[in-house]
């Protein structure tokens with residue numbers, strides 16, 4: 536196990552060996568890696584079929600393939616200070632049984648697995664490539680015993696989590712209000728959930744996969760305010776900590 540400062544240092548230094556994991560896992564040559572990452576955001580946006588998509592989750596299960604890994608990796612490398620702040624935030628709250636919902640390339644789940652306050656991390660992601668990539672990364676980093684990989688929360692077979700991490704995911708769901716109600720059911724009065732959201736498709740439609748429907752968003756905020764109480768923290772104002780309202 537590592538202390539919090541060392542975990543942050545390793546993330547800021549090399550993203551937990553992210554580039555070498557990408558090259559090895561996706562068989563990318565070093566000379567092709569920068570191009571692969573530079574075009575990732577645009578490539579992902581271009582994959583989105585727009586209104587032709589009938590089920591939002593099909594985008595992540597059937598369409599993105601390894602393009603989301605590329606997009607998320609590029610983001611975690613270019614915005615490493617922001618991601619490091621989210622790691623600092625979870626270091627403040629994460630303990631015992633942790634759910635990382637929509638865990639992507641695994642930065643948060645791997646950091647939690649390295650923490651001595653955390654007993655086990657359940658990495659849930661609908662995208663099979665993401666799950667397999669993070670499983671590979673966990674083995675490379677020697678934390679595989681503290682991680683389980685699931686497609687849905689129910690697959691984890693756990694009735695209560697001490698910490699729920701759901702970062703940059705809610706805007707990807709058809710019904711984010713329903714999702715946080717589910718999270719609420721998996722919390723007790725000592726559990727903490729970390730949420731952020733970005734219900735916006737971007738100035739130039741860079742994020743066509745983000746939900747921005749006014750009614751969906753309003754329902755989300757009503758549910759949030761009726762079921763959760765915010766817990767103040769001084770770290771990162773875009774990401775909020777919540778406990779369950781009893």
Ligand SMILES: C[S@@+](CC[C@H](N)C(=O)[O-])C[C@H]1O[C@@H](n2cnc3c(N)ncnc32)[C@H](O)[C@@H]1O
Pocket residue numbers: 592595603607636637638639640642659660661662665686701702703704707708
């Ligand atoms: C923008 S990424 C965020 C990844 C990670 N949390 C982070 O902060 O880097 C959104 C993630 O949510 C996952 N996702 C989308 N819909 C999901 C669903 N219904 N259930 C679980 N994961 C989902 C995607 O596969 C993707 O990995």
